[in-house]
Structures are given as C-alpha cells and as structure tokens.
Amino acid sequence: MKDEQPVTALHAMDVPPRTTPSNYPQPYASKMQGRIKRALGDMFGLTNFGVNLTTLAPGAVSALRHAHTKQDEWIYVISGNPSLLTDQGRTSLQAGMCAGFKAGTGNAHCLMNDTDEEVVYLEVGDRTPGDEAVYPDDDIAARMVDGKWKFFRKDGTAY
Template identity: 30%
Template structure:
C-alpha cells in the first residue's frame, strides 16, 4: 500500500507534471491550515472560521465546508435558500438552531399562519454532536446556529453548488440575489 499524497494536486495522467488536477484526498493536516475568518455582512455576531472542503478535491456540483463557531457567536444571519438545498452535520460543541418562519418569501402558507405575520417568531432547538439537519429548496423555515457552549461549535455543511440563488433574511428584511456568481442585497 502506498503512502497518501502530500499535496492536494497530482499530475494528470498523460500530461506533463505542470498540468494538475485536484486530488480526491484532503488530509486533516491540510484542512486545518485552510480555515479563513468570516463575519456575515448582515449579522456582526456571526463570526466564524470556515474551510472549503469540496473545491480542493475538484467537486463541481456539491459545496462542502467545515465551520468553527466560537462560544457566543452565530453561524450566519437567519436565512432560507429558495433555489438550493443545504445540510449540516454537527461534529463537536453544543449550541442551538434558531428557526424562523419565512413570511414574505416562498415559505409554506400554513406555517406562516402558525407563526404569525411578522416573520420573526422563533423556535430554538438544542444541537449536539451527531445531529443531522437538512433544508430542502424553498424551506419554510429560515435558520442559523448559535454557539451556547464554552467550546467551538464545529460542523460540516453542504449543498448544491450553484451560480444562482435567492436567499431570504426575514429578520434583517433583506433578500440576497445571486446571479452568475454576482451578489446583491435588496430590501424585502
């Protein structure tokens, strides 16, 4: 058995060594060096570290990341995607999932009536290692995570990789329009 590669790119068969394709193996030693700090533009409490796992391996239709949320921080602004699915698997730490009805967007009418017309009625659900969470396209509930523990909340998230999407932020009363990779926030 040969040792795993030390680089994330390998020469493509039949080409010179200067031509490379992504390697399917993404070792933890490389992942830990790729975390980048981010703050969500609509929520200053959403500060976290993120590592892109899928691009390094050449995946083109699936986006997969690993996020690390410090204690007391949020993962993002509460949101729902119209055109892409999204899933999460909790690896470590503890926190809560914040769910809010999507009232002015594309959510389920019965759920909107249940939550009222403000779009800010909140459901808090404890999350812990081993939990799996999934949101289909046009989910009726906007979501985010909040780290309520004393250690980092670490999870893997993934979904469809798309150059186009519509994302509603019911609390911020904003909509993000993504078209051909260009991003624009508009008022709801």
C-alpha cells in the first residue's frame, strides 16, 4: 500500500479543530475553554515546526503564561485585539501585528482576549527535541519526552 501523501493546499478554516482543547492536566486544562486550535502544519506532514490557526472567544486565553527553553515561537494576529502578557507587562495587539518569543530567554508570555470580539491568529513554533516549558504563575512545568508533553508540579511530582 502506497503511503498517503499530505495535501498540497487547503483553506485553513476547513481544517477540523483539535478534539482535545488542551494537553494540560486539570485544573489547568479547563482554563483553555474558548480556545480553538487548527493544526495546519500537521495537515502538510510538517515535522520540524508546527503551525496553528487559533481562535480565542471573548474571555479566552491562548495558554498558561509560559516560556520555552529550546522552542522559538512566533504569532501573527489576523483579526481582533488580543492583549499580549509578558514579563514586561501587557501590550495591546491588533490585526497585522506580530510578536516573537526567543527560546531560552525566560520571558513568559500568553495572549488574552479581553474584548467582546473573537481573536484569530497564527502561531508558529519549532519542535526542538528536549524542550521544556516553565510557567511562572502556576504550579506546573512541562518536558517534551518522546515527542509528547509530560507535565509535573514544580516540586517534580508528575500530574
């Protein structure tokens, strides 16, 4: 049987949303209500980096505020006016703006939709093996193990 070839082109909004809203353990997973991710890069068989089309409903957040040790991240706002929360504070974004988060800086970040309108943005991140994520505001840490995120409390005990 011949391997199925990934698609060549598609309409991004036709990609089905992820069935699981978050990989976080509870109680953190429930904080991702109102976030919809469409894994665009996976549709093309990309393995070196991921691309997601993400929608945040009013009041939703992109993730727990976090910083990666090895993974660079980049976002581009397509529509809406999210707030970017980093160690430097809150920055209002609008459609057409982008932001980048260099690995290893420790500058934790997340997007928040504090408006009454949906926010839609592209997020791109590499898939460097051995990545870890720190969450300064929550009792959680993450490690990439065999291609999957594993979550731990800050004292090292597993969730």
